[in-house]
Amino acid sequence: MMKQPLEDVRILDLSRVYAAPAGSMILADLGAEVIRVEHPNGMDSTRDWGPFTNDQSTYYLCANRNKKSIILNLKEENDRQVFKELLLDADIILENFKTGDMERMGLGYEDCKKLNPRIIYCSVTGFGHTGPLATEPGFDPVIQAMSGLMDVTGAIDGDPTKVGIPIADILTSHYVAISILAAIRMRDITNEGQCIDLSLLDVQVSNLANVASSYLNGGTISKRLGNSHNNVAPYQVFQCSDGPLMVCVGNDRQFEKFCKMIDREQWAQDERFKTNTKRKENERELVEKIAEILLQKTRDEWIEQLQNFKIPGGRVNTIAEALEQPQLIARDMIGEIEHPQYGKVKFIKNPMQFSGLNIDYKLAPPILGEHTNQFFHIAADSKNG
Structure with a gap:
């Protein structure tokens, strides 16, 4: 009997940085088997962003628990074949390469669909796969700027200011999880997979909430108000x-x-x-x-x-006061997990609390290629040969 709702779901996660990896972590917390497919050189830049603990990036640690990591160089034919073998038993592919990159490697949605018609293919880019900016890279601060968020953030007489966390990435990670869950449910009905095209700019604009509604319906352009509110006082x-x-x-x-x-x-x-x-x-x-x-x-x-x-x-x-306040301690929101190589890792737990489901934290964020041999000896042979 299943103990977690997604434990029969396998995700091949080719994504890097935060938006998509944090989305697959939500699904991993719910039981999905998430396999990070990483380049031999470790192309996820968050592994190199400090500060570090036990030689591991604390940034990388915050988005990659409950996952496994294998090494494949998808530009090499042997490794592409390994990926295609994994694809046959996968439910979801998650990637955030620039628009067109996966197609050039013969691993776009249409290519993968031929091998596995039930595959759900979630693509996360800065601007989506259509429109004049489709091929441009998009990073969180750029998205905050272009979406209008920065223009309404900051002191009244100050400069436009980004939010203190990568909010566009974070919001997109939630839509990664929501859209994949919806696609799984739809597949239950149709027995077919589909492609999901998520844009960071789309996500951030869709979360302008009352600020966007004020303009669209009343022509009101909201201003920076510091810590005040556009609509309510005090x-x-x-x-x-x-x-x-x-x-x-x-x-x-x-x-x-x-x-x-x-x-x-x-x-x-x-x-x-x-x-x-x-x-x-x-x-x-x-x-x-x-x-x-x-x-x-x-x-x-x-x-x-x-x-x-x-x-x-x-x-x-x-931040120290926030993470040490009695309310969070009472809610048991700080967790700790052991990794045999780099010791204890503390993390913020998944905020979803169910009456009939306990979220398991089984795996610390993996080191590069930690689980390669577990899946395919051919992958290791390809890397070494």
Whole structure:
């Protein structure tokens, strides 16, 4: 009996860097057998990005647990034949080569489909397989810039700013997992595979959410507002006596409670602040008044009151504070896995928690070619011969 939902699924993962590998890691956590197919020279640049622990890149470690690694040089005929043998028993191919590269090696979707009509072929590129930029490389900061995300991120009087994590890659990794799961379900119905064409630019633009809707439906071009909100007030970071605090007053009812909390109940009836629309119109004046009050206590003192009044708020944590906070510890979100060669590896666990499924963390991120001989002796012979 299956213990995990995808443990009968095999993925040949030719991808590198983050977006696609992080997507296959989600599927690996759900039981899929993910086989990283890597070049003998180790072409995944994240293996070379520091900082390092026990000679392993911490960047590489964050996207490659629960996987295996084999070495194949797909530009060589012998190794291509090995890949095609693996393809016969595979369910999914995941790749993020530039548009046209796989076709030039005779391993595009149409080529692979002839060998295995049930294959699901997921291709991740910067701009997709169509359009004027189809053959251009796309990296996360470029996508953040081109999507408009940077233009609405940063200080009001500052430069456009990228998000502090590779957000376009991260969002795309989720769509990798979602689209592959949908394709598997469709294959259950049709008994046929299909090709998935994922573009980082498409993904990031599709996640502009309210900012895109404001423009498409109202012609409103959102501006950089620092830690404020385009549509809601007060909804931003305030300084307390010991540091920054995020406060989100999301509606008029919450504003009434917030006014009571800070002993300014009359503001809830003030025509300047009574509705969210009016609060946005008079945001500067309102924020200045609130800022004076919140400076009088510590963050923890205000958080206790915010919790009592059921108003969303939280400390602006450093990464260390974030990863050590009691809530994450209570949720058991930090894991540790042992690798026989490079020791213990800590990681953030998969956030999906099920009532009837325990996610297993069986394999540490593999070293280059760690499992080559396990799959095909011919692969090792090809490499050495």
